[in-house]
Amino acid sequence: MAQQEPEQDARTLTMSRAMVEAIAFEMREDDEVFYMGEDVADYEGIFDSTTGLREEFGYDRIMDVPISETAYIGAAVGAAQAGMRPIAELMFVDFFGVGMDQIYNQMAKNTYMSGATVSVPMVLTTAVGGTYNDAAQHSQTLYGTFAHLPGMKVVVPSTAYDAKGLMHNAIRDDDPVVYMFHKRLMGIGWMPAPDGPKTGVPEGDYTIPFGSADVKREGADVTVVTLGLHVHRALEAADSLAADGIDAEVIDLRTLVPLDTETVTDSVAKTGRLVVVDEDYRSFGVTGEIVARVAEADLDDLEAVERVAVPDVPIPYARPLEDEVIPDAADVEQAIRAVHEGE
Amino acid sequence: MYENMVTARHYEERLQEEYLEGKQPAFDISAGPIPGELHLAAGHEASGAGVCQHLRDDDTVTAPHRPHHIAIAKGVDLKRMTAEIFGRETGLGTGKGGHMHLFDPDVNFACSGIIAEGCPPAVGAGLAAKKRNTDSVAVAFLGEGAIDQGGFLESLNMASVHELPVVFVIEDNDWAISMPKERITDLENGARRADGFGLRGERVDADDAVAVYEAAGEAIGRARDRNGPTLLELQVHRRMGHFMGDPETYRSESDATAAQERDSIERLEADLRAEGVDDETIEELRSRAHDRVEEAIEWAKDQPEPEPAAAHEDVFSNPPSGVTDTEPEITGHGGED
Numbered sequence: 001m002a003q004q005e006p007e008q009d010a011r012t013l014t015m016s017r018a019m020v021e022a023i024a025f026e027m028r029e030d031d032e033v034f035y036m037g038e039d040v041a042d043y044e045g046i047f048d049s050t051t052g053l054r055e056e057f058g059y060d061r062i063m064d065v066p067i068s069e070t071a072y073i074g075a076a077v078g079a080a081q082a083g084m085r086p087i088a089e090l091m092f093v094d095f096f097g098v099g100m101d102q103i104y105n106q107m108a109k110n111t112y113m114s115g116a117t118v119s120v121p122m123v124l125t126t127a128v129g130g131t132y133n134d135a136a137q138h139s140q141t142l143y144g145t146f147a148h149l150p151g152m153k154v155v156v157p158s159t160a161y162d163a164k165g166l167m168h169n170a171i172r173d174d175d176p177v178v179y180m181f182h183k184r185l186m187g188i189g190w191m192p193a194p195d196g197p198k199t200g201v202p203e204g205d206y207t208i209p210f211g212s213a214d215v216k217r218e219g220a221d222v223t224v225v226t227l228g229l230h231v232h233r234a235l236e237a238a239d240s241l242a243a244d245g246i247d248a249e250v251i252d253l254r255t256l257v258p259l260d261t262e263t264v265t266d267s268v269a270k271t272g273r274l275v276v277v278d279e280d281y282r283s284f285g286v287t288g289e290i291v292a293r294v295a296e297a298d299l300d301d302l303e304a305v306e307r308v309a310v311p312d313v314p315i316p317y318a319r320p321l322e323d324e325v326i327p328d329a330a331d332v333e334q335a336i337r338a339v340h341e342g343e
Numbered sequence: 344m345y346e347n348m349v350t351a352r353h354y355e356e357r358l359q360e361e362y363l364e365g366k367q368p369a370f371d372i373s374a375g376p377i378p379g380e381l382h383l384a385a386g387h388e389a390s391g392a393g394v395c396q397h398l399r400d401d402d403t404v405t406a407p408h409r410p411h412h413i414a415i416a417k418g419v420d421l422k423r424m425t426a427e428i429f430g431r432e433t434g435l436g437t438g439k440g441g442h443m444h445l446f447d448p449d450v451n452f453a454c455s456g457i458i459a460e461g462c463p464p465a466v467g468a469g470l471a472a473k474k475r476n477t478d479s480v481a482v483a484f485l486g487e488g489a490i491d492q493g494g495f496l497e498s499l500n501m502a503s504v505h506e507l508p509v510v511f512v513i514e515d516n517d518w519a520i521s522m523p524k525e526r527i528t529d530l531e532n533g534a535r536r537a538d539g540f541g542l543r544g545e546r547v548d549a550d551d552a553v554a555v556y557e558a559a560g561e562a563i564g565r566a567r568d569r570n571g572p573t574l575l576e577l578q579v580h581r582r583m584g585h586f587m588g589d590p591e592t593y594r595s596e597s598d599a600t601a602a603q604e605r606d607s608i609e610r611l612e613a614d615l616r617a618e619g620v621d622d623e624t625i626e627e628l629r630s631r632a633h634d635r636v637e638e639a640i641e642w643a644k645d646q647p648e649p650e651p652a653a654a655h656e657d658v659f660s661n662p663p664s665g666v667t668d669t670e671p672e673i674t675g676h677g678g679e680d
């Protein structure tokens with residue numbers, strides 16, 4: 001169990017408000033922190049990632065930039081190497097291709113190639129996820145892509161509490177951090193969120209160490225490992241199975257790099273059964289990685305395993321097609337039942 | 344040309360109505376018969392119609408995220424395009440692509456929702472025409488917000504050094520979502536981007552369909568005659584929000600009103616009347632456009648939704664056998680001791 005969340009009676013925030021609160025705090029503390037992206041000033045972020053910030057900090061520190069991901073993400077790398085602490089926003093993770101060289105050959109590798117004489121203290125924030133029928137170029141999750149390439153820390157919050165604590169860390173960290181927020185969790189008016197992500201959030205600053213997975217629900221029978229939106233879908237599945245006497249433990253990874261293998265293996269040592277749930281593509285991704293780590297740690301602990309992820313197809317547009325490929329609570333429930341009953 | 348413009352305008356008015364269904368009173372992007380984002384092009388019609396009037400089916404067009412007026416003018420199958428937007432099985436992409444990703448190979452039309460990324464494929468179509476020694480041309484449409492992107496600038500250079508039959512068309516509606524043109528470029532005339540790459544650049548300053556038609560005719564003629572690529576910038580207007588549901592809080596009322604006032608359709612209509620086209624003819628064109636739109640929408644709404652299992656098909660044209668198991672059965676893989 002990683003983090004203690006605040007008392008019930010604390011104020012609650014949406015995930016976007018919690019993120020913005022951390023950014024505003026860090027910007028007040030440190031003049032070197034600034035934010036760059038498309039539609040982040042007057043629009044305040046398409047997904048409410050910068051609400052209120054331009055009003056407080058002005059156009060110099062909340063910068064709208066030309067639509068040129070290579071240039072502005074690369075500029076963040078350069079400013080970070082010069083010692084500033086930029087936050088660059090890539091509006092949808094799907095647009096990464098346009099600026100990918102700056103991300104994975106510059107941002108992620110300069111520390112290593114310089115023998116750690118150069119550091120790149122920047123944050124790349126980006127929106128991920130489908131569930132609203134925006135098709136293949138605007139609905140990907142791509143956790144695996146960023147976690148696969150070495151040199152960047154990868155953060156994926158699922159609640160407002162986690163979002164704020166992880167953002168404080170991300171900005172203070174001396175390495176590049178990719179901060180991936182799921183659109184459906186932000187609490188935007190036009191994209192209703194499930195109940196879960198809106199949580200109590202302390203007023204003051206606090207950090208959540210990277211590499212500390214959180215057990216969002218304790219259980220004895222099956223370990224469910226997941227992240228982002230699917231934490232909430234897994235919790236929904238677990239609650240519905242509880243009525244049938246199946247007690248699932250739900251682990252929220254919270255960061256992919258670094259990955260908290262121990263919390264996962266400890267849980268599997270207890271339950272013996274593993275389900276990994278991901279909104280990213282199935283092959284070569286998070287699900288395979290988690291299963292491999294558990295197998296490497298102690299194959300004997302593992303009695304049954306199941307992966308639930310997007311089959312290896314681009315995200316389709318039409319509702320019945322998208323519903324088919326993005327796992328829902330029922331898919332998770334079925335997988336938990338399958339490993340629980342065994343074969 | 345007038346008919347195309349009227350069709351596009353009416354089409355989008357109808358799409359807007361359909362889109363808002365199920366999204367009232369509270370706007371929920373995933374609700375209703377057309378979910379996802381919807382970018383309408385009211386105010387852009389002169390560009391699609393004036394340019395595509397010069398094109399044949401074997402000419403290639405790549406469109407950006409705001410494609411309907413261009414698709415209509417290029418002759419994309421209106422019924423199947425509408426079915427695609429409604430996510431139906433008989434849509435252009437069998438429901439897989441949606442409104443930003445319309446593909447009609449019969450008329451060589453394609454789209455991309457990634458800014459400026461339709462430019463390189465248009466260069467490729469021009470390259471194919473050159474290699475095969477045909478006289479077809481390629482046209483890439485993009486917004487003024489896209490003219491800072493590497494993909495566009497690299498395409499200008501490639502088209503220029505290889506003398507490819509490509510026309511780049513910038514639709515300048517003054518806005519890139521909430522970013523006004525002056526905040527993202529120092530260049531008032533986007534066609535000047537051509538200067539550094541050795542191709543012709545020209546701007547049509549008002550949204551005047553006739554002027555667009557003439558400028559596009561010259562550029563496309565030049566490409567067809569193998570006299571090199573052109574960059575055209577066309578002034579259009581954005582009469583609505585960037586996408587449906589955009590509150591436009593960043594935009595002054597006077598700017599929005601000015602966009603409404605400069606209507607290329609009304610202007611063309613006035614021009615036609617001045618040239619002696621009578622009411623009856625105009626009414627006939629309008630009602631034909633109207634009927635065509637209604638028919639397409641009705642047909643599309645009657646079409647079946649795709650079967651969920653179809654989501655697993657079409658990743659490849661030539662599916663590898665025995666390799667891609669897109670949806671393994673859930674069986675609780677595990678051992679008994």
Ligand SMILES: Cc1ncc(C[n+]2csc(CCOP(=O)(O)OP(=O)(O)O)c2C)c(N)n1
Nearest residue numbers: 095098456457458486487488489518519520
């Ligand atoms: C590479 C990339 N970056 C950002 C976006 C998000 N986006 C979609 S439309 C748009 C504005 C485009 O403005 P413009 O090119 O002027 O076209 P308009 O929408 O005005 O027709 C942006 C930033 C995107 N789709 N692709």
